[in-house]
Amino acid sequence: MGSLKESAVSGSNPLDSPVKQIQIDGLVVLKIIKHYQEEGQGSEVVQGVLLGLVVEDRLEITNCFPFPQHTEDDVDFDEVQYQMEMMRSLRHVNIDHLHVGWYQSTYYGSFVSRALLDSQFSYQHAIEESVVLIYDPIKTAQGSLCLKAYRLTPKLMEICKEKDFSPEALKKACIGYEHMLEEVPIVIKNSHLINVLLLDLQEKSTVADKHELLNLSSSNHLEKSLQLLMDRVDGMSQEIVKYNTYCRNLTKQQQQKQQYLQRRQQENTQRQSRGEPPLPEEDINKMFKPPQAPPRMDTLLIAGQVNNYCQNIKAFTSQNLGKLFMAEALQGHSS
Amino acid sequence: MCCCPATARIPWRPALSFSSSPFVIFLHFLYKIMAVHGPLVKIHPVVLASIVDSYERRNEGASRVIGTLLGTADKHSVEVTNCFSVPHNESEDEVAVDMEFAKNMYELHKKVSPSEVIIGWYATGYDITEHSVLIHEYYSREAPNPIHMTVDTALQSNKMNIRAYVSSQMGVPGKTVGVMFTPLTIKYIYYDTERIGVDLLQRTRASPSRTNGLTTDLAQVASAAGRVQEMLSTMLSYIEDVLSGKVMADNSVGRYLMDLVNKVPKITAEDFESMLNSNINDLLMVTYLANLTQAQIALNEKLVVL
Numbered sequence: 001m002g003s004l005k006e007s008a009v010s011g012s013n014p015l016d017s018p019v020k021q022i023q024i025d026g027l028v029v030l031k032i033i034k035h036y037q038e039e040g041q042g043s044e045v046v047q048g049v050l051l052g053l054v055v056e057d058r059l060e061i062t063n064c065f066p067f068p069q070h071t072e073d074d075v076d077f078d079e080v081q082y083q084m085e086m087m088r089s090l091r092h093v094n095i096d097h098l099h100v101g102w103y104q105s106t107y108y109g110s111f112v113s114r115a116l117l118d119s120q121f122s123y124q125h126a127i128e129e130s131v132v133l134i135y136d137p138i139k140t141a142q143g144s145l146c147l148k149a150y151r152l153t154p155k156l157m158e159i160c161k162e163k164d165f166s167p168e169a170l171k172k173a174c175i176g177y178e179h180m181l182e183e184v185p186i187v188i189k190n191s192h193l194i195n196v197l198l199l200d201l202q203e204k205s206t207v208a209d210k211h212e213l214l215n216l217s218s219s220n221h222l223e224k225s226l227q228l229l230m231d232r233v234d235g236m237s238q239e240i241v242k243y244n245t246y247c248r249n250l251t252k253q254q255q256q257k258q259q260y261l262q263r264r265q266q267e268n269t270q271r272q273s274r275g276e277p278p279l280p281e282e283d284i285n286k287m288f289k290p291p292q293a294p295p296r297m298d299t300l301l302i303a304g305q306v307n308n309y310c311q312n313i314k315a316f317t318s319q320n321l322g323k324l325f326m327a328e329a330l331q332g333h334s335s
Numbered sequence: 336m337c338c339c340p341a342t343a344r345i346p347w348r349p350a351l352s353f354s355s356s357p358f359v360i361f362l363h364f365l366y367k368i369m370a371v372h373g374p375l376v377k378i379h380p381v382v383l384a385s386i387v388d389s390y391e392r393r394n395e396g397a398s399r400v401i402g403t404l405l406g407t408a409d410k411h412s413v414e415v416t417n418c419f420s421v422p423h424n425e426s427e428d429e430v431a432v433d434m435e436f437a438k439n440m441y442e443l444h445k446k447v448s449p450s451e452v453i454i455g456w457y458a459t460g461y462d463i464t465e466h467s468v469l470i471h472e473y474y475s476r477e478a479p480n481p482i483h484m485t486v487d488t489a490l491q492s493n494k495m496n497i498r499a500y501v502s503s504q505m506g507v508p509g510k511t512v513g514v515m516f517t518p519l520t521i522k523y524i525y526y527d528t529e530r531i532g533v534d535l536l537q538r539t540r541a542s543p544s545r546t547n548g549l550t551t552d553l554a555q556v557a558s559a560a561g562r563v564q565e566m567l568s569t570m571l572s573y574i575e576d577v578l579s580g581k582v583m584a585d586n587s588v589g590r591y592l593m594d595l596v597n598k599v600p601k602i603t604a605e606d607f608e609s610m611l612n613s614n615i616n617d618l619l620m621v622t623y624l625a626n627l628t629q630a631q632i633a634l635n636e637k638l639v640v641l
Contacts, residue, residue: 025388029535030380030381030384030529033528034416037529039448066448085443086443089436089439089443093392093421093422095389140528143531145532145535176633176640188535188539194384194387194388194536197384197495200497201383205525214556226624229628236632306632307629307632310629313625314622317621319556322556324611324615327611
């Protein structure tokens with residue numbers, strides 16, 4: 001955290017308004033793709049740090065560097081030190097050394113998790129404009145780059161600061177799963193020299209012989225997405241059951257309390273009529289301990305994740321429907 | 336069971352598109368015949384983008400930038416997958432390279448990808464100077480038979496000439512010994528996802544502000560279809576030229592075209608209808624389920640807040 005604070009103070013002006021748009025250099029895109037391709041095949045996620053600066057209401061990301069994977073035999077590996085070393089070295093070669101966020105790859109769109117929330121919260125707490133870039137390699141391999149930028153909404157920031165995840169607090173803040181993460185639009189920018197390079201590359205390279213985007217076989221991808229969706233919905237139903245039992249326990253307890261109070265009253269009136277001193281008022285709360293309210297954060301996260309899956313699936317099916325109709329038109333002409 | 340549309344596979348470009356001037360063709364030819372010895376150099380586009388970016392960020396007064404190339408090497412080829420720039424000072428008669436920095440950066444990079452090793456170095460600029468020889472000597476201590484790559488960012492010949500060299504001794508042993516840089520063939524290779532990324536970046540060339548947003552789903556399918564249509568029209572114009580006698584017919588191209596036409600599967604109309612309908616039904620059902628799930632969680636949300 002110390003490194004983040006230092007880099008945030010040393011140069012950028014903290015803005016009050018959040019960023020409205022993200023501008024990414026082509027170089028960053030290529031680096032992220034390469035990082036996943038080389039290091040991410042076995043494990044779930046690869047992560048890295050984004051460097052850049054804030055210009056007016058845009059966040060410009062000009063460079064990035066990857067984070068090594070955490071392995072068990074690297075116990076003495078110091079994350080913070082690696083970051084500091086890297087940023088110091090990059091400063092020597094005039095690369096922007098200001099932390100502006102981090103990136104992570106995802107598996108079929110499942111990234112709404114506690115870990116992500118915590119990391120993004122700590123980043124956004126230290127640097128207001130930071131974002132997390134989610135790169136979906138499987139969707140990209142299907143034909144078009146899938147890169148999204150997310151920030152935590154201010155409401156969620158408040159809740160995380162309090163660390164109070166009970167139902168009452170969330171009800172007060174009116175947070176739904178749609179208000180957890182907000183997406184920021186991305187724009188890719190290249191300098192003139194990079195454009196010249198791209199021109200050169202286009203002339204010299206062979207034509208791509210894999211047109212994945214027009215591939216018609218969708219069942220594999222659809223199956224996996226639906227499988228993940230089912231798992232999450234199961235998790236969701238478990239959480240709902242937990243919450244329902246809590247509600248039921250609460251009402252039962254209220255009833256028990258009422259009954260106890262009534263009995264007390266009756267006894268006291270009886271005793272008074274007989275002339276004996278009334279029984280002392282006992283502390284009800286100590287007798288009937290209220291049940292623990294289940295934390296709602298996990299439910300929110302699962303709901304957010306399910307929502308994400310559904311949106312991805314819908315996008316995928318709409319694309320495939322378009323392709324199928326095209327295939328029909330093609331077949332109709334030739335037969 | 337699904338069917339594939341006739342995606343155009345063109346592994347060979349027709350000779351019409353090679354429209355540069357004869358002198359340039361001769362230079363290409365010369366470069367090709369000179370590059371026979373030495374390994375094949377395969378470069379990923381991320382390396383070139385890095386080099387251009389570090390050139391743009393160079394210090395005031397520096398005319399060129401140098402850096403280390405990382406990658407893997409095997410018997411016949413060298414694959415360059417990463418690079419980082421190294422600060423250096425160059426004046427008329429001396430050159431100083433920050434070797435500490437280079438070592439440090441290499442260590443840091445190794446932590447992320449342990450399989451990458453130093454395989455050479457790069458410099459921006461068109462020529463190979465005497466200083467390059469010195470720097471090359473330093474790198475020969477780090478890696479066996481290092482590659483030297485030059486990227487002409489000053490665009491001397493209106494193109495970004497990207498060349499690679501390997502050094503070899505020449506001259507009379509014992510008396511005047513020198514170093515000769517022999518050129519090598521370069522190939523650009525991409526991972527599939529890299530290719531897709533580069534295609535997206537290519538689109539920024541079209542817009543005047545050099546920016547480009549990420550497109551929506553159906554628009555992507557539409558643009559892919561547009562590309563296939565372009566390729567088909569190129570082929571059609573070539574075929575018409577051959578038929579009208581303007582261009583000589585080439586048998587190998589003819590065979591590829593035969594393959595292409597035969598790739599469209601012959602299915603009866605009813606079979607195709609049933610396949611299509613079952614697929615469409617699947618997709619519609621999944622869309623319906625996804626919408627249902629979303630409605631369900633929204634409802635649950637509202638009930639809890641009550």
